[in-house]
Amino acid sequence: MxxxxxxxxxxxxxxxxxxxxxxxxxxxxxxxxxxxxxxxxxxxxxxxxxxxxxxxxxxxxxxxxxxxxxxxxxxVIERDGAHVGMLTTKGFRDILHMARHKRPHNFSLQFDVPWQSKPLVKRRDRLPIAERVMPPTGDIEVPLDEDEVRAAAELLKKRGVEAVAIGFLFSFLNDAHEKRAREIVQEVMPEAYICASSDVVNVIREYERFSSTAMNAYIGPRTAxxxxxxxxxxxxxxxxxxxxxxxxxxxxxxxxxxxxxxxxxLLSGPAGGVMGGRWTGEHCDAANVITIDIGGTSADISVIQDGELRIKNPRDTTVADLPVLAPMIDIDAIGAGGGSIAYVDAGGAFRVGPRSAGAAPGPACYGRGGTEPTVTDAQVALGRLDPERFLGGDLSIDKTLAEEAIRTHIAEPLGLSVTDAALGILKIINNNMALAINANSVAKGIDPRGFSLMGFGGAGPLHVVALGEMIQAKDMISPLQPGITAATGLLVGDLKYEYTQSVLATLDDAADETLASINAIADALTAEATAQLDADGIPPEKRRFTRVMECRYVGQGFELRAAMPEGALTQANKQAVIDAFFDVHKETYGHAFRDQTTEGVTLRVIASAEVDTLRLKELEKGGRANPTDAILYTADTVFDDGVATPTPRYDREKLKADDTVDGPAIITQHNSTTILPPGYVATVLGYGDIRISRT
CATH class of the missing domain: 3.30.420.40 (ATPase, nucleotide binding domain)
Structure with missing residues (x-):
């Protein structure tokens, strides 16, 4: 295999x-x-x-x-998707424009409203259709005007539209109109990418549902x-x-x-890193981990608590400030990476990122035409990345180009030495990342002092000790292969699908017929999931089905996920769902009103199947202190004190389990470099991961 x-x-x-x-x-x-x-x-x-x-x-x-x-x-970020048209209920074409009437910044006079300034579907391409489904039963009050649908499709085809989103009011109660409209549009525009909201996100809240469907259409053609x-x-x-x-x-x-x-x-890449981080944490006996994946362009931050991933609340699942009702791991991303460009702005302030040199031309030290200084250039100028060891020598870098870029753009304009300018670049980028880590942990009730900070991505181990010190993490971890942790995460995830449908029923006083309706929806979603797993060829014994009820207090704005018991929902076990909601509300907000009525809003069936997971062999036992046979050479390196210090370079492949390395030291490997400043000790764990602690 x-x-x-x-x-x-x-x-x-x-x-x-x-x-x-x-x-x-x-x-x-x-x-x-x-x-x-x-x-x-x-x-x-x-x-x-x-x-x-x-x-x-x-x-x-x-x-x-x-x-x-x-x-x-x-x-989505670059607004480089398809030309999208939309069919929607007459009188509601401006839902995507009005949104929730929220201002992104309440007290700013210069704020931008991205769903208005950069809409996924232009207003002229949002065409109203006569039809109306009524709540709460889904009865049809106004039949679908099929002639209007056909005429609208002809108009969109004439305009060169590549994708069509169909979103009608209350289609989560009755999707007959959306399905028929989709059939007609497919007849008129057989080459177009067509999606209906009931196929994409069959849930309550018309703005979020319409936005998600528009997003699906916007990215659909080119993704496919x-x-x-x-x-x-x-x-x-x-x-x-x-x-x-x-x-x-x-x-x-x-x-x-x-x-x-x-x-x-939409979070495909970062999700792999978090999966790899959790898998690494299991090897390190670390169930509480804050992960930071630092690549060339961005830094992605997530928290793993008690070995469990955090899934974002539906109210927070946004991409480029647009709501997307798709389940997402709770990941925060900022523009901070090895390629982040340092500059002096028009007001004379010293800044780093979020603009990045990317893969082309890349940092100045790559010698590919880049002239602006980056975080990688600062690491090279300080002697923390050696030209002969960068990517195992596969990519040549030039220290003089890095120093020249820093001197020209930062040091001379600010009256600094190249060393101080390079240290300043790292201090600014580390502060930016530490603030983002605190926003994803401390601001959400997580105390970093009880967590290990795991740094991966090509640049993660270069920053993990400095960041761990700033957030007061318990210790720091450099995974076995930091630069490809996100790729390893792809080999440890399960096959997974999620199917949803709104239910809208109070649970405390739910009658038998209400529970029967909920069970019927659950059975229908499970059947849909089963059909998908059948198509994937997953044997029945490897399938897992998890049911979740997204609940809220009656009158509350948003809901939280509550676990449902095995089997059908009955009068005897419905209280378990209510109690689960109270518990997660207490954990999320610090309180729960156990005397209030609970409403089930959305039913979610998660179908998964275990796949073979990546396996590693344990390292040979060493137990040595500063093993000399792993030292490659010694070279001057500048740490935060600004003094060039002779620092040994260790070949990570020659380190064995239980070996320890005292700082200052640099541990090199093909896909990353781990920095160990003075005052820290690195311990090699059983599978090759490194735990870094204060001495």
Whole structure:
């Protein structure tokens, strides 16, 4: 069995290959290649072919390929999606414009409203249709005007629309009109990408539902094209493997499902990192972990508590300030990475990021035409990244170019030395990241002093000690392969699908017929999930179905997820759902009103299937202190005191379990570098991960 995980970042594409032969230890091979932003599939295939050469296997021998992608996310951020048209209920074409009447910044006179200034669907392309479904039963008051639907489709076709979103009022109660409208549009526009809200997110709240459907249509055509192109390019290179895609909720899905519901991919890349972080935490006996994935362009932060991922509340699932009702791991991203550009702004302030040099031209030290100083250039100028060891020597870097960029753009304008300017770049970027970590932890009731801070991504271990000190983390962890942790996360996730439908019923006084209706919805969602797992060829014994009721107090604005008991919902066990809601409300907000009425809003069925997980072999026992046979050489390195200090370089591949290394030291490997300042000690754990503690 040969499995490959591929994670595409803004600067590098990371690849991990696992080969298992019966009766032998698994073999793991990793590599990195430059990303190809113009067409990510080029970098993916190049990376897969390269890792096959390193592992000595034929590409045709790959059985499964798992992929985390930023294609969908980049389209939304850059507003580079499809030309979308929309059919909606007459009188409601401006729902996407009005939204919730919320101001992004209450006291600013210069705020931007992105759903108005950069709408996914222009107003002229939002066409009203005569139809009306009425609550609470879903009865049809105004039949669908099929002639209007056909005329609207003809008009959108004439305008060159690539995708059509269909969103009618109260379709979550009765989706007959949406389904019929979709059929008519498909007849008129057979080449268009068409999606109805009842297929994408069949839940209450028209603005969020319409926005999610519009988002799905906006990113759908090009995401589907990318996935098809990837499959084709893989096959052209002899790779016939089953391809699976990482979802925002940490599960993996098929290409077909991902192309139909691409909003599930909006956090595809970062989700793989969190999955890899949780898996690494299990190896390190660390159930409470704050992860920070620092790549070339961004830093993604998440919290794992008691070994469990945090899923965002539906009110917080936004991408580029637009609501998306898709389950997402709670991840915060900021523009901070190795490629973040340092500059002096028009007011004379010293800033770093969020603008990034990316993969092209990259930092100045790459010698590819970049002239502006970046965080990576600062690390090189301070002697923390050695030219001869960068990416194992696969990518050449030039220290003089890094120093020149810092001198020209930062040091001379501010009257600083190059060393002080480089230290300033790192202090600013570290402060930015520490503030973001606190926003994702302290602001949400998490005390970092009881958590390990795990830094990964190519730049994670370069910053993890400084960040751990700033947030007062219990200790710090550098995973076995930091630069490809997100790719390893692709090989440890389960196949997962989520199906939802609104129920809108108070639970405390729910009659038998209400419970029967809820059970019928649950059975229908489970049947839909079963059909998908059948199509995937998952044997029944490997399937798992979890039911969740999203609940709120009657009159409350938003709901929280509450676990449901096994089997049908009955008068005898409905209190378990209510109690579960009270408990999660207490955990989230610090209080629960147990004498108030609870309302079930949305029923969610999560279907999953376990896949083979990545396995590592334990390291040989060492137990040595500062092992000399692992030292490559000693070179001057500048730490926060600004003094050049002779610092040994350790080859991470030569370190054994229970070895310790005292700072100052730099531990190098192909895909990352771990910085160990004075006053810290690194301990090598059983599978090769490194725990860093204060001495």
């Amino acid at each position: 040969i499995r490959v995980g591929v994670d595409v970042g803004g600067t590098f594409t990371d690849i991990v290959l696992e080969r298992r032969e019966p009766g032998t230890d698994p073999e793991v091979t990793v590599t990195k290649v430059p990303s190809t932003p113009h067409d990510q599939s080029e970098g993916v295939v190049a990376g897969v072919l390269q890792v096959c050469r390193l592992a000595g296997v034929e590409p045709a021998a790959i059985n499964q390929l798992f992929h985390g992608t930023t294609v969908a996310t980049n389209m 094209l990318y996935l098809r192109r990837l499959e084709t390019r893989l096959k052209e290179n002899g790779i016939e493997a089953i391809v699976r895609i990482m979802q925002s909720n940490g599960g993996i899905s098929t290409i077909e499902n991902s192309a139909a519901r691409p909003i599930g991919l």
